[in-house]
Amino acid sequence: MKFFGMLLLFSALAVAQPQPSHPPLSQRVVHYQIDAKYDAKAKTLDAAEVLTYKNLTGQPLSSFPFHLYLNAFEPKATWIREAHRQAGQGGRAGLDEWDAKDYGAIDIKKFEVAGQGDLTSQLKFISPDDGNPDDKTVVEVQLPKPIAPGQSVEFHIQFHDKFPQVVARTGHYGDFILGGQWFPKVGVWWHGAWNCHQFHADTEFFADFGVFDVKLTLPKAEVVGATGMQTASAENSDGTKTVTFHAEDVHDFAWTADPYYKVFEDTFQGSGQPVHIRVLMQPANAAQGPREIAIVKNTMQRFDQWYGTYPYPQITVVDPAALQAGGMEYPMFITAGTTWWAPDSLLLPEGVTEHEFGHQYWYGIVATNEFEEAWLDEGINSYTEVKVLESLYGEYRSVVNGKHVTFGDREEQRFGYSQTATFDPMTRKAWQFAGDASYGGVTYGKTASVLLTLESLIGEDTMQHAVRTWFQRYKFTHPTGTDFLKTIEEVSGKDLSWYFNQAVTGTAVLDYEISDAAYWPSDWYEAKRDEKNATYHSEVTVHRKGNFIFPCEIEVRFDDGSMVREHWDGQDRWHRFTYDKKAKLVSAEVDPDHKVWLDVDFFNNSKLAERGDGRARRKLSNYWLTFSELLSQMLGWIS
Amino acid sequence: MTDTRNDSLLRAGWRRLLLAKRYIIWLYVINLALGLAATASLGPRIGSILDSSLYSGRLVHGFDLGVFMELAAKPETARGAQMPASLLLAIAFLVVEIFFVGGILAEYLAAARLERGRFYAACGENFWKMVRLAILFAIAAAITAAIFHGIRTGLGNAFEYSPRERWAFAVQCLVLFIEALALLWVRMWFDLAQTHTVASGERAIRRSARQGWRYARAAGLYRAYFALAVLTVAVIVLGSWFWWSIAPASQVWASFLILQAILFCILAIRWWQRALAVAWWESRVPAQEPVLVTEPEVVVTPPPTLPPPEPAT
Numbered sequence: 001m002k003f004f005g006m007l008l009l010f011s012a013l014a015v016a017q018p019q020p021s022h023p024p025l026s027q028r029v030v031h032y033q034i035d036a037k038y039d040a041k042a043k044t045l046d047a048a049e050v051l052t053y054k055n056l057t058g059q060p061l062s063s064f065p066f067h068l069y070l071n072a073f074e075p076k077a078t079w080i081r082e083a084h085r086q087a088g089q090g091g092r093a094g095l096d097e098w099d100a101k102d103y104g105a106i107d108i109k110k111f112e113v114a115g116q117g118d119l120t121s122q123l124k125f126i127s128p129d130d131g132n133p134d135d136k137t138v139v140e141v142q143l144p145k146p147i148a149p150g151q152s153v154e155f156h157i158q159f160h161d162k163f164p165q166v167v168a169r170t171g172h173y174g175d176f177i178l179g180g181q182w183f184p185k186v187g188v189w190w191h192g193a194w195n196c197h198q199f200h201a202d203t204e205f206f207a208d209f210g211v212f213d214v215k216l217t218l219p220k221a222e223v224v225g226a227t228g229m230q231t232a233s234a235e236n237s238d239g240t241k242t243v244t245f246h247a248e249d250v251h252d253f254a255w256t257a258d259p260y261y262k263v264f265e266d267t268f269q270g271s272g273q274p275v276h277i278r279v280l281m282q283p284a285n286a287a288q289g290p291r292e293i294a295i296v297k298n299t300m301q302r303f304d305q306w307y308g309t310y311p312y313p314q315i316t317v318v319d320p321a322a323l324q325a326g327g328m329e330y331p332m333f334i335t336a337g338t339t340w341w342a343p344d345s346l347l348l349p350e351g352v353t354e355h356e357f358g359h360q361y362w363y364g365i366v367a368t369n370e371f372e373e374a375w376l377d378e379g380i381n382s383y384t385e386v387k388v389l390e391s392l393y394g395e396y397r398s399v400v401n402g403k404h405v406t407f408g409d410r411e412e413q414r415f416g417y418s419q420t421a422t423f424d425p426m427t428r429k430a431w432q433f434a435g436d437a438s439y440g441g442v443t444y445g446k447t448a449s450v451l452l453t454l455e456s457l458i459g460e461d462t463m464q465h466a467v468r469t470w471f472q473r474y475k476f477t478h479p480t481g482t483d484f485l486k487t488i489e490e491v492s493g494k495d496l497s498w499y500f501n502q503a504v505t506g507t508a509v510l511d512y513e514i515s516d517a518a519y520w521p522s523d524w525y526e527a528k529r530d531e532k533n534a535t536y537h538s539e540v541t542v543h544r545k546g547n548f549i550f551p552c553e554i555e556v557r558f559d560d561g562s563m564v565r566e567h568w569d570g571q572d573r574w575h576r577f578t579y580d581k582k583a584k585l586v587s588a589e590v591d592p593d594h595k596v597w598l599d600v601d602f603f604n605n606s607k608l609a610e611r612g613d614g615r616a617r618r619k620l621s622n623y624w625l626t627f628s629e630l631l632s633q634m635l636g637w638i639s
Numbered sequence: 640m641t642d643t644r645n646d647s648l649l650r651a652g653w654r655r656l657l658l659a660k661r662y663i664i665w666l667y668v669i670n671l672a673l674g675l676a677a678t679a680s681l682g683p684r685i686g687s688i689l690d691s692s693l694y695s696g697r698l699v700h701g702f703d704l705g706v707f708m709e710l711a712a713k714p715e716t717a718r719g720a721q722m723p724a725s726l727l728l729a730i731a732f733l734v735v736e737i738f739f740v741g742g743i744l745a746e747y748l749a750a751a752r753l754e755r756g757r758f759y760a761a762c763g764e765n766f767w768k769m770v771r772l773a774i775l776f777a778i779a780a781a782i783t784a785a786i787f788h789g790i791r792t793g794l795g796n797a798f799e800y801s802p803r804e805r806w807a808f809a810v811q812c813l814v815l816f817i818e819a820l821a822l823l824w825v826r827m828w829f830d831l832a833q834t835h836t837v838a839s840g841e842r843a844i845r846r847s848a849r850q851g852w853r854y855a856r857a858a859g860l861y862r863a864y865f866a867l868a869v870l871t872v873a874v875i876v877l878g879s880w881f882w883w884s885i886a887p888a889s890q891v892w893a894s895f896l897i898l899q900a901i902l903f904c905i906l907a908i909r910w911w912q913r914a915l916a917v918a919w920w921e922s923r924v925p926a927q928e929p930v931l932v933t934e935p936e937v938v939v940t941p942p943p944t945l946p947p948p949e950p951a952t
Contacts, residue, residue, distance in 0.1 A: 282802060
């Protein structure tokens with residue numbers, strides 16, 4: 001009886017789906033129709049899902065893997081195990097220390113395939129990445145009858161979610177709920193095989209493009225935001241309401257609800273259709289709403305101008321009640337991260353929102369495989385984040401823009417990388433990194449630094465053109481890292497394999513230093529010298545400390561104001577430049593224009609021939625002196 | 640902020656502070672010297688990186704956090720190596736201040752400059768009493784802080800899921816403010832206990848603490864203490880604003896002078912508070928309790944009397 005009831009419901013859903021509003025932008029391999037009821041008190045959800053999968057693989061398919069991401073938040077899951085290891089490495093602490101009531105899970109109640117019957121008992125958990133028998137984040141089903149190429153199959157799935165207390169990307173916190181990765185999602189047939197990885201502590205997502213029609217039933221008082229456009233909202237007699245959303249050419253669907261959201265709205269008009277901006281702010285942070293709107297519009301303007309048109313009619317920005325849910329991207333839907341007290345000079349809220357919006361282009365539209373090539377999303381996005389924020393706030397001021405204190409986004413990216421430079425190549429699969437710090441430092445920081453350094457080789461404009469070409473050529477297609485590197489070589493017209501081999505697929509460390517900068521009178525051996533007409537012999541030695549070979553420029557300055565620019569191919573371990581002039585050597589600096597952001601040590605890039613005035617040393621010593629005295633006086637309060 | 644009586648209390652305290660100003664200046668100099676000692680090893684370590692690099696200019700003209708983070712992350716700067724020295728020398732300063740308390744309070748009580756010998760005699764005579772009182776104060780302050788910590792934790796849990804984040808923050812601030820008032824009161828209580836100890840020559844510290852507790856019900860004195868606490872906060876806020884706004888980022892000497900002036904003021908205001916306690920104690924405590932600032936006792940022993948010589952035979 002229940003089965004037939006569900007079938008009727010599924011049929012109704014199929015009838016109710018809106019017609020596509022424009023020609024498909026993607027292949028639309030999947031069509032999800034989900035009718036979900038959220039219990040705001042129990043933080044649970046019961047839903048019926050109809051997934052129509054179109055077999056475009058060119059071969060019959062008899063097995064289908066599904067992601068069950070919420071099972072990552074169970075005690076023995078791979079996600080928790082890895083979080084525990086990361087906590088031990090000094091990484092994010094506390095992810096492995098939950099009360100049982102805070103765990104999350106997804107349970108498939110019934111799994112049917114149209115024309116093939118109830119296959120619930122055939123479901124089998126698999127662990128393709130680590131063999132963990134207790135991990136239930138991927139489930140596989142074998143179909144009795146294969147699906148022929150070009151044919152479609154309908155999966156009818158009933159499932160129950162228990163949302164976790166939010167620690168990352170999804171879950172509840174008080175009245176707030178972020179519904180991310182909440183439904184059974186089919187894997188991607190990619191390069192001749194299913195690609196459906198387990199959920200790891202450092203992995204994100206990969207899915208096929210399609211259409212989503214989602215009905216959410218939840219308490220009437222909830223303010224709701226979601227992927228796509230809201231197409232209907234109807235109040236029910238039991239104090240709930242049902243809100244319907246429709247999204248096209250996206251590969252995921254997320255939603256949020258909170259009765260206390262304050263809504264801010266605006267419109268962005270770029271090169272495409274008007275884009276409705278909807279910002280849901282926590283009441284305490286409501287004053288930050290205009291800041292969020294401003295950074296979204298500014299970012300959209302730059303992405304539109306530099307890379308291409310945002311193809312969707314809406315973007316929803318969510319200010320979550322818990323910071324753990326902040327800074328996350330879903331198609332047409334991002335979570336920000338701000339606080340009510342954030343001063344205007346602290347640009348972290350802008351940085352988070354810009355970054356998450358940037359994902360719309362790389363994760364959302366180009367849609368690379370975040371499990372296996374995370375750098376293509378997070379890394380390219382970190383690079384474009386640097387470019388956008390610098391265009392808005394300045395090169396060294398795009399994170400902290402204070403009167404005296406400054407901090408730039410490119411500095412932040414490089415610092416993250418420089419602390420973990422030797423562990424992993426950018427191309428490492430996300431769950432195989434040495435640790436959380438290495439994953440972050442390399443995937444975000446190194447990729448951004450590699451692309452910023454690349455600008456010095458091919459030019460900033462060419463680099464922008466290459467990234468634009470990457471977006472335009474590969475949008476909605478799931479390209480690979482090789483595609484990206486080939487695009488850069490093609491656009492620049494240069495063979496950059498020597499650079500990519502070291503920077504992208506290798507772990508070579510770039511560190512050039514001025515190891516020596518000195519001068520002495522040319523006639524040093526004379527007892528008496530003519531000081532007025534004296535000439536000086538100067539020597540500058542450049543040393544390649546790291547194993548990364550990179551051509552570099554050296555600027556040599558003399559006390560008569562003259563300056564010489566030298567070029568060195570950097571092949572040998574060191575090179576010496578010598579000068580005989582009437583002027584004394586003042587300083588030598590490798591990479592004087594500060595273009596090589598992969599260099600892990602900027603302090604040794606320059607050397608003064610004579611020791612400087614020590615003001616930086618005295619300044620920092622003064623701060624520590626003040627701190628020490630204050631500490632003494634505070635302790636002296638006990639006396 | 641304070642009534643006439645408090646104003647007179649503040650003035651009386653100020654007069655005593657001026658009386659003992661040379662010792663306050665000495666304490667500041669010791670504070671500075673210990674701070675310099677704690678900082679001594681930092682200069683050469685960071686100097687080897689900063690002094691010959693053009694990159695350090697980004698720390699001079701303004702303050703580039705990225706450059707600072709890169710410096711702090713270098714193994715040569717030995718992250719954390721500086722903190723133990725600063726802590727150790729802070730403890731040394733605590734001992735010095737405890738030593739000086741007896742002498743300065745004796746001078747406050749005498750309302751006149753004590754000659755050096757009498758001053759140091761009072762310091763020495765009261766040193767261990769002050770150590771014990773400091774331990775008692777630390778216990779009382781820790782209990783007070785623990786109680787308020789519990790309250791704040793409870794409130795934090797109660798407000799954890801509240802959408803009224805700003806309201807929750809305001810409540811936490813209010814509790815912190817009340818905690819600061821309570822700790823100020825505990826400090827006043829033990830300042831009075833110290834005054835009683837020096838003034839009466841009381842040897843039993845617990846009795847001094849009880850007396851301090853009894854005297855600490857003085858609302859007028861507490862208001863004056865509070866006024867000076869507000870003054871301390873004002874000095875820190877205005878001084879920091881002045882330092883931030885006026886001193887050019889590259890002028891290390893100007894920055895040094897402003898910061899040292901702030902530190903000196905904080906120290907002096909704290910000793911002003913102790914002077915208030917003495918002034919209040921003198922005006923309220925019955926005169927039968929003698930102020931013990933005695934001359935070192937000189938024991939005059941009569942010359943030995945020799946037995947009368949035996950008569951010659």
